[in-house]
Amino acid sequence: MGLLEDVVVNAKTAVNAVGKTAGKIVDISKLRISAAELNSEISKRYESLGRMVYDAQKTDNDATDLVKECVVAIDDLYEQLDAVNEQISAMRNRTVCKGCGAENPQSANYCSKCGRRLYDPEPEEPSAAEEPAEAPEEPKDE
Numbered sequence: 001m002g003l004l005e006d007v008v009v010n011a012k013t014a015v016n017a018v019g020k021t022a023g024k025i026v027d028i029s030k031l032r033i034s035a036a037e038l039n040s041e042i043s044k045r046y047e048s049l050g051r052m053v054y055d056a057q058k059t060d061n062d063a064t065d066l067v068k069e070c071v072v073a074i075d076d077l078y079e080q081l082d083a084v085n086e087q088i089s090a091m092r093n094r095t096v097c098k099g100c101g102a103e104n105p106q107s108a109n110y111c112s113k114c115g116r117r118l119y120d121p122e123p124e125e126p127s128a129a130e131e132p133a134e135a136p137e138e139p140k141d142e
């Protein structure tokens with residue numbers, strides 16, 4: 001009489017799996033949209049910054065303060081963009097190197113680009129499948 005229970009359990013498992021995947025996709029696309037919005041906002045700020053400097057030059061005005069404000073705003077947008085990109089990487093099971101910004105697989109302990117430690121290795125690592133990052137070719141000695 002365990003048939004019904006099996007069906008229920010299987011259904012639950014399936015729902016869980018779908019829910020997780022769907023959640024991931026939705027979040028990543030949302031994050032991608034905000035990243036795109038931030039990028040276009042940054043472009044706009046650059047454009048207005050350029051126009052500001054141009055106008056100031058043409059009209060012989062001092063735009064230093066305005067330029068400073070613009071730079072602060074752009075820096076702020078870049079910070080937001082970094083945060084969003086970091087989240088996207090995390091969702092794609094990627095780790096962003098804090099040193100050079102390169103994406104590495106989450107299983108990696110060190111950055112493949114600059115060699116920086118990505119995070120402190122945890123003492124317990126229950127990894128089901130061990131995937132070697134690189135398989136060194138053994139020299140054939142005959």
Ligand SMILES: [Zn+2]
Nearest residue numbers: 097100111114
């Ligand atoms: Zn790096």
